[in-house]
């Protein structure tokens with residue numbers, strides 16, 4: 001069994017990735033997560049029974065802890081998913097984003113470097129990143145060679161950690177891979193992000209805050225499709241490469257809100273369009289990127305990956321999940337579970 005450290009495995013994307021890897025008994029999975037407001041043991045309930053799974057509550061910035069884990073388990077694979085992930089929070093507390101996203105990644109890289117024996121070890125350090133590092137694009141698509149032009153403290157911190165990963169590949173010859181993915185949606189997403197915030201606001205008849213005119217375009221990918229791509233990239237991706245991962249689903253924020261209103265109103269047997277009155281255009285986010293759009297032809301061509309959910313399917317599944325998981329919502333927002 002290969003010892004695999006996955007960080008941030010109690011968060012939104014991490015919880016789906018952890019479940020996928022634990023299902024495959026050739027991996028011995030270690031989940032290192034500090035359980036911030038966004039992480040919850042409820043996201044990974046039931047996994048503690050699995051023999052090939054260990055949860056470690058801890059911070060990726062903690063030098064003593066991370067060093068002791070590398071010494072003890074000599075990880076073959078490191079998949080770094082832990083991060084501060086919300087752009088609005090990064091505008092309020094940029095230093096926290098630099099600490100976790102940059103210094104935390106560096107701490108993991110340093111330990112990986114210390115335990116790597118060139119030409120002998122089959123190891124990979126895999127960094128999970130975002131398409132937001134490329135900045136905003138008016139026309140066309142971001143591809144793997146697009147320049148990094150981050151505009152928010154969040155994307156700047158992710159860009160910086162990606163640069164360190166690349167530098168460790170170039171400078172020390174460490175086997176690293178990076179993937180940059182578009183916006184994810186699906187179960188377990190903390191309700192500060194657009195889609196869950198919108199679903200929950202409609203259910204509770206609360207205002208749905210929309211930044212500016214709402215004509216901000218993102219590419220959307222169902223989270224399980226992202227998780228599948230991560231496993232595939234780890235297993236089949238080429239060392240030193242970057243892979244863009246996207247859903248081919250470019251949609252404006254305001255259009256998403258309209259779609260969700262239509263589905264949720266229908267589920268609640270409210271007359272069509274009832275919740276449109278909840279939309280409230282609020283002052284725009286500082287430095288708001290207009291459009292992200294990603295070209296994922298490389299992973300499709302080289303690794304034969306393709307998303308299995310259309311936006312229509314994925315959004316219905318997501319809405320159903322939030323309807324069926326009121327307890328989860330209460331626990332994560334009250335933070336009584338950790």
Ligand SMILES: NC(=O)c1ccc[n+]([C@@H]2O[C@H](COP(=O)([O-])OP(=O)(O)OC[C@H]3O[C@@H](n4cnc5c(N)ncnc54)[C@H](O)[C@@H]3O)[C@@H](O)[C@H]2O)c1
Nearest residue numbers: 008010011012013034035036038039059060082083085184
């Ligand atoms: N959500 C998206 O749409 C999206 C898209 C592309 C890439 N990404 C990237 O994927 C990763 C996960 O995003 P997410 O949306 O699941 O985030 P999330 O905020 O839901 O989860 C982050 C997890 O990391 C943990 N964590 C935070 N700081 C930590 C620290 N210092 N030490 C240990 N654990 C810590 C949290 O407890 C939480 O469980 C991030 O790196 C993000 O940049 C996210």
